[in-house]
Amino acid sequence: MTDQIKKEALEFARKYPISHLATVENGKPVIRVMSVPRIDDDFTIWYATSGTSNKVRQIKAQPGICSLFYNEGKTLRVFARAEIVDDQAVKDELWQEDWAQYFPKGKNDPNLAIIKAIPEHADYDDLSKSDVGLFELL
Amino acid sequence: MTDQIKKEALEFARKYPISHLATVENGKPVIRVMSVPRIDDDFTIWYATSGTSNKVRQIKAQPGICSLFYNEGKTLRVFARAEIVDDQAVKDELWQEDWAQYFPKGKNDPNLAIIKAIPEHADYDDLSKSDVGLFELL
Secondary structure (H helix, E strand, C coil): CHHHHHHHHHHHHHHCCEEEEEEEECCEEEEEEEECCEECCCCCEEEEEECCCHHHHHHHHCCEEEEEEEECCEEEEEEEEEEEECCHHHHHHHCCHHHHHCCCCHHHCCCEEEEEEEEEEEEEEEHHHCCCCCEECC | CHHHHHHHHHHHHHHCCEEEEEEEECCEEEEEEEECCEECCCCCEEEEEECCCHHHHHHHHCCEEEEEEEECCEEEEEEEEEEEECCHHHHHHHCCHHHHHCCCCHHHCCCEEEEEEEEEEEEEEEHHHCCCCCEECC
């Protein structure tokens, strides 16, 4: 059953690739809404952001993050250790055309930073399956 | 202008009274989705929850929280210091009938806990007003 629920959770996150990402600064949480260009089968989540953003500074100081996807009564939550990945091949692969408004130099923009969130724990809730309750995925 | 934006932000939060609430445990963030029975004109946010919930334990240990409302391209974010309020008059005033599924003893259920989030900082973003950008409310 876990494999089936994992599959449903991934399909859900890929259908609505918007997440709330929480980091910590000075011991207190900070949330922002971010699109998710990629989520891997093992629930590794990839984000693109500005290298000078608060979230990059926060992750470098304290890499624990929480990402939450919520829609249609479904909730996927991933607790992860985030890394800033400076790999041009990854930037090329994740690149989306509409990012050009933020990164005018494109895939090679020196301000483009990639966050890789490596999951440590994940859970999934689907209100339409209230008999299942909160499902521990990882 | 700030007063007008504050008014719009409050109207927005009251129209879509669902927030993502982040707390911190062991230095790492934890998010969950919660309905907001009340938000005051000064952006104080009130939540109802179980007294034995993780969030209550987390808030007692580290009271800094972040609440985010997101809908229709609008984002209200409140950074606050949370307190657990044990005041029957407050419970009576906030009580909603559909909470009975969680608190079978009703307004007097000993497990009903109220979180009061006292704002320290708040910002608001409305994509339809991209000329304004992120607006500092508090």
